[in-house]
Amino acid sequence: MRLIWLALAAMHWVSAAAQEPTEAESHTNWPYEANGARPLKDGWTVYRSQIVLPERLAGEKCTQGQNAQPVSAPDVWGPGFTATVTSGHGFATYCREIILPESEHAFALRMGTLRSVSLIYAVDTSVADAPRVWLLFKNGDLTEEGKQVVANPGIPVISLPHGTRKFTLVMQLSNRIHKQGGMIEVPLLDYSWRLAAAENRATAMPSALVIVLLCVGLAALVLGESKSSSAAHRYFAFLAIAAAMRAAFVSDLIWDYFPSFDLARKYDFEYLSLFVIAFAYYAFINHLLRPGRRLLVDYVIYGAMAILIFFALFLAPFFPPGTITLTREPIQIVWGSIILMVVYAVFHASITNPETRREAVTVALGGLGYGAYEIMSATGVIPSSMEWSQFVIFAVMMMHAHAFVIQARRTERERDTLMASLQDTNRDLQNQALALDVAVKNAEDASNAKSHFLSTFSHELRTPLNAIIGFSEMMSRELLGKLGNSIYKDYARDIHASGTHLLAMVDDLLDLSRIETGLDELKEVPLDVKNLVEETLGMLRLLAEQHKVTMRVDCPKSLPELLGDERKIRQILLNLITNAIKFNVDRGSVRIVLRSDEGGMTVEIIDTGLGIAKANLPVILAQFGHADSERRRRNAGAGIGLPLSDVLVRQHGGQITISSELGEGTHVTIAFPPERVIKRFDQVAAR
DSSP states (O other): OHHHHHHHHHHHHHGGGGSOOOSOOOSSOOOHHHHOSEEOOSOEEEEETOOOOGGGGSTTHHHHSTTEEEEOSOEEESOSSOSOGGGGOEEEEEEEEEEOOOOSSOEEEEEEEBOSEEEEEEEEOSSSSSOEEEEEEEOSOOOSSSOOOOOOOEEEEEEOOTTOOEEEEEEEEEESSSSSEEEOSOOEEEEHHHHHHHHHHHHHHHHHHHHHHHHHHHHHHHHHHTSSOHHHHHHHHHHHHHHHHHHHHHTTTHHHHOTTOOHHHHHHHHHHHHHHHHHHHHHHHHHHHSTTOOOHHHHHHHHHHHHHHHIIIIIGGGSOTTGGGGGHHHHHHHHHHHHHHHHHHHHHHHHHOGGGHHHHHHHHHHHHHHHHHHHHHHHTSSOOOHHHHHHHHHHHHHHHHHHHHHHHHHHHHHHHHHHHHHHHHHHHHHHHHHHHHHHHHHHHHHHHHHHHHHHHHHHHHHHHHHHHHHHHHHHHHTTTSOOSSHHHHHHHHHHHHHHHHHHHHHHHHHHHHHHHTTOOOOOEEEEOHHHHHHHHHHHTHHHHHHTTOEEEEEOOTTOOEEEEEHHHHHHHHHHHHHHHHHTSOTTOEEEEEEEEETTEEEEEEEEOSOOOOGGGHHHHTSTTOOOSOHHHHHHOOSSOHHHHHHHHHHHTTOEEEEEEOTTSOEEEEEEEOGGGEEOOHHHHHHO
């Protein structure tokens, strides 16, 4: 910011020679060296709607002709607010007497902007009978009506006839291309070298500004591609490039490189640059102060700017010249809306997010400074200066760049903080992972110890259990003689039943421990599943009679064989059919359905028993799990039969599915994959 204000002060010192003095004009006794350029504000005579030959206006004839009207500069034709482009169309002739003081230096005029076609003459009045006429400037042919092809309307420094002290300055103007015409600025009279120096500065400033803004925009694009905040960099680059475009077309820089560039197209691009910079400015401010938030008024402003940009690019060339100038008032309304929204964004950001207060204040100062300059220069409070205008644009851009840098630095700090937090979190996660690894290893050791214990304990139990079962069976059958009391025989039968049940549980535990330790292997052989099911039902017939449950097998005639472990398949069937019998209702039924198709083989066990609540289905598949039912708790064993069956089925690559409702029975489906189904030749031929 200090550099900006130092540059501003230096610019004020450099451009002091171009400032317009306010003292009253005098035809004589003009101290050039002290006061610099002399503004030719008063003393003009205009002939409206007339093209008067310059030799007819020599000397006193300038103010004495018919329809002559005194006028002061500037003299603008047509109102600023109008709905027709022809409001300022027309032609006129201006004249004014000039008396130069004696000096060794050559004098020159700086006319400023004379819109459309301009012809400027100097008429020597020293010889009344035969005035001498010099054509000082011409940028087109005067036509009262019709299309005008006009090049640069910005009149450069015009050298005056050297050695001629008294002459009449005559200007013939014709406007058919802008909604305002006439003498737009106050002409200046000064030494040629001083005006040339001012002209050089006025030309160099836009060129330097365009180059600087383009470099800033390109640098923002390049930096944006290497950072996470690429969107912010793109918005700022868009704003900088749009400002460069504005500086190029508002000034007369275009004619330095393309002298024959058409004036009508120049106005189209000049207004297009205004539309684009408004769009870019609003988008940048929204992203800077209101990131991620969109209001309805935002879409209205963006839509209006898009329409104006489309009109300037694609439609304006097909309309009469100068039609684009009719958008001056609509764009001022849009700019007013943009200013109000920027004020809102600044106020909102300052209140709700103190971190963005510095950016908001910087943006506010830049916008207010440029707005104040435009208002004061438009109302005449301060003299209009292209140099100052370009410098203010540059200063505002630098202030916005400063706000952008503040935001970028804060974003980088937030990124660094987040990165440090992520690194801390990563370290914590690594420590937790190490702790989990230790816990998993401990769990694996505990599981291995459990499996080893179960395996050892089961082997130790099998020996006494076999003795208990064998001796109790001999006693119940009285193989060695009568027991003497029938009650002893019943006791022996109960001991045999309990021992058999306990041995089955030990076998299940032993199977689980072998599977968990990975020591269990399948002994695969072709199996006739139908015969295996019938054998299992025969083994459980006594249990079914005790619970008054009927059993039935539904099987197709050509059921293929299944490749599997016979003992384990029988164990699966025993566990599932036993549960279907034990948890059935009185006089219930158990139906076993065997099927085989392209998807494999299925064994369905359907009972009419108590059923299981859906919430309890995951529980009964867990080891030692029981459903919460009085009868189930009364008839349940250790709770490993169904989980063991599930493990054995998965060993065969299959899956158990259970569907049940309370009071509606249970439907258990065992699905074996197709690669375990052995299709014989006669079965394939039958299909």
